[in-house]
Amino acid sequence: MKNKRWVSLLPSLLLVSSLLLARTTEPDNEPGKQRLPGATADMSTAPRVNVDRPKPFFALSERHARVHGLAPFQALVDAAPAGSVLRPPPGNYAGPVELTKPLTIEGAGKVTIDAGDKGTVISLQTDGVTLRGLHLTGSGDSHDTDDSCLDVRGHRNTIENLVIDNCLNGIDLKQANDNLIKNNKVKSKPFSLGLRGDGLRLWYSHRNLIEGNEVTDSRDMVAWYSNDNVYRHNLGMRSRYSIHFMFAKNNLVEDNRFIDNAVGIYFMYGDGGTVRHNLISHATGATGMAIGFKEASNILIDNNEIVYCAIGIGSDMSPFEPDSKIWVKNNRFAFNGIAIQLLSELGGNIMTDNIFEGNLTNAVQAGRGNTGLNEWRGNYWDDYQGFDRNHDGMGDTPYELYSYADQIWIELPAARFFKTALVLELLDFLERLAPFSTPELTLKDTQPRFIKPQGVKG
Structure with missing residues (x-):
């Protein structure tokens, strides 16, 4: 009976809601269009709302004697x-x-x-x-x-x-x-x-504009819900995050040096941003990472020097928004543990014209079997084994990266401690010599560079 009563009242409720909506809209400047109240309000003149917790008062006697x-x-x-x-x-x-x-x-x-x-x-x-x-x-x-x-x-x-x-x-x-x-x-x-x-x-x-600053021996530089900021010519050292963006859009990070931090730059739950011409080095340790993404989208990583880091780029569920991209181009990844690590892989990463040299592992991809969702093109790989018979600077055959015994530590993170141990190195060698399990394709660069490009600026 109750369900029938609600069904009988439904037309009346719809009529009342439509009348209320009509009363809360007013015509726009354009004929035939409507807008909600406040749609054209100038928020820059809105009063400031104090968000700070009340700070206690301290008498002089409570402060250190050096200021008395x-x-x-x-x-x-x-x-x-x-x-x-x-x-x-x-x-x-x-x-x-x-x-x-x-x-x-x-x-x-x-x-x-x-x-x-x-x-x-x-x-x-x-x-x-x-x-x-x-x-x-x-x-x-x-x-x-x-x-x-x-x-x-x-x-x-x-x-x-x-x-x-x-x-x-x-x-x-x-x-x-x-x-x-x-x-x-x-x-x-x-x-x-x-x-x-x-x-x-x-x-x-x-x-x-955050420019020319030295932030050392602190915890983080953070930007929460903060958009369109510029970080330029800064030095960040011996901290946790050089810069941590959360729900932050369209920030520019360029010409900075981030050295000896746990994480260089991290984008979390953001859409839009540019990282270019930075040096990020010695992001080491269990959580060491030069640039990281967590459910982030539409970010450009261009012309950076990423060296001596545990992980160069670590991506988790990124790009996140449908039909969005992350562009990684013209960067140098050198002497890192893992140059690029893609977790919870959704695809949409475009890796072009980068240099990969001296890394223990060039790329790791979770959710393997979806290698075609990302694009790898025109990168230089120092372990490329093909030729350039026509001398056009590009390899004659694609660069293909397979995971052999690496599947053990990729699927079991605790085993990564033994990544370079003799037993795993031997197992990997035997797998490549005479595979007793099916190797998995991690990536395929259809147009690898045969000659290392010059001019990457960090």
Whole structure:
């Protein structure tokens, strides 16, 4: 009976919903078109919503004794008129500092602001500020309140030539757009890797230029829900992720050096992005990876130098969106454990004009049997065994990579520890000499290069 009652009411419910929809739409400028309310709203003028957890107040007596005799820098900020240039006398000052008006603060490399190991050193809560030539140090160590050297909560600010050390997080941008972060040196507190803070963090922050910075001995550089940012000429060393993108679109990473980090650049759940002209080296260890993808799509990897990494490119369920691609071209993969590893293979990877030399394994593909879903063309393989009889620089026969005994450690990750052990090397040799199991085709490059191309820029 109840089901019959709902069926009898269905036409009336549909009529009411259609009337409500008609009332919530209004004609567009174009005749015959309708739009929802707010479709043309200018979100750039929307009020800012504070997303920070309340930060506790610390009395001077709770801060480290080294700051007890220092003049508070906040007094200089309060006395400076909005829009003015503040050039404080050289020396050490006590934090914390809160900026709520546009100022230019010039430290000339001779001004230190120290928060005494409590809270955040500078909180920037406005637009149009310039901070230049300051040394910021001594934040707290609480991850709950995101203690940092510098919080940026405004737009169109310039942050350059800062030295940041002994801080949990370095520079933390939240809902902060169109800022310039340039030529800063950032270090975290001397904690173990997992307990450090992020050297540079972007959260819902768009169109920022991050250029010429040195981020070392921190945890990560991260960009969450942050689009259209540019990372250029930066150095990242001895951290976990050089850059970790999550739900971030159309970011550009070019001309950077990422050395001795666990992971170079990682794209997670994103669509769009470009990585070009970077050097990524010594991403080693159990999780070592130069560039990684997790359910990411439409990303270009172009003209990078990827050397001495456990894995050059690691891809999981990528490209993810239907009919999307990941382009890997003009890169040099040299002396890596595995140059390219494709997991949960969906296809859509286009690998062209790359150099593969000195790698223990050039490529590993899970879900084997779907090799035709990816495209390999015009790559140089240092283990190619064909000829170039017409001297056109291309191999006469395709380059084919088969997995023999490698299937053991591909299918059983725990066996990878023994990857180069004598017993597996011998087993692999016997498999190639007189196969007693069917080898599986990993990839086929129909137009391999016979002559190594020049000009890959890292």
